[in-house]
Amino acid sequence: DAGVIQSPRHEVTEMGQEVTLRCKPISGHDYLFWYRQTMMRGLELLIYFNNNVPIDDSGMPEDRFSAKMPNASFSTLKIQPSEPRDSAVYFCASRLGRQTAGELFFGEGSRLTVL
């Protein structure tokens, strides 16, 4: 398997523009997580899905952020409008099964810079 695939790897945009980050989880994994990593706040869980259904979006910072998972092989995280404070590395991760000991498999991340 190719692992978790994220795109784009790097995105530079201007404040106010819409940003869409994409994730393809490992085939067969039924949990998908979106995390944001910054120097100040570390690794924050934004939202996670189980079988394509959002389970907990309490980490989404505000209404400018939205996430969807239209099918088992694709998820998007959208920021509209973007702001400089959204600059971060966004990671997608997937996991197999409803188990606390399950390993998360991470993508390589999407580095977002908002000017």
Added chain:
Amino acid sequence: GDSVTQMEGPVTLSEEAFLTINCTYTATGYPSLFWYVQYPGEGLQLLLKATKADDKGSNKGFEATYRKETTSFHLEKGSVQVSDSAVYFCALSDRAGGFKTIFGAGTRLFVKA
């Protein structure tokens, strides 16, 4: 809610030195505990895990023991190498927390030759 606290970095060591990175947790249930490692420019990858009290997770010379009485899961390695330079994250996953994985802030390790 659940939380993970780990020692702040960066930690700078000479090659072959002993490493300890402290991690403590708060959880409403009985969590599984993890250490993940992130090399520059990459995503996180699992280093080791433990699922119950007194379990010891180990991998690549790293070890951590699940201590329920002190709610701790400290990472140790007897002799670090330059190639161990990375950011290390302590994490937990808890049924009561909805099976999501919560991470500590990360500790950056630099190992000098």
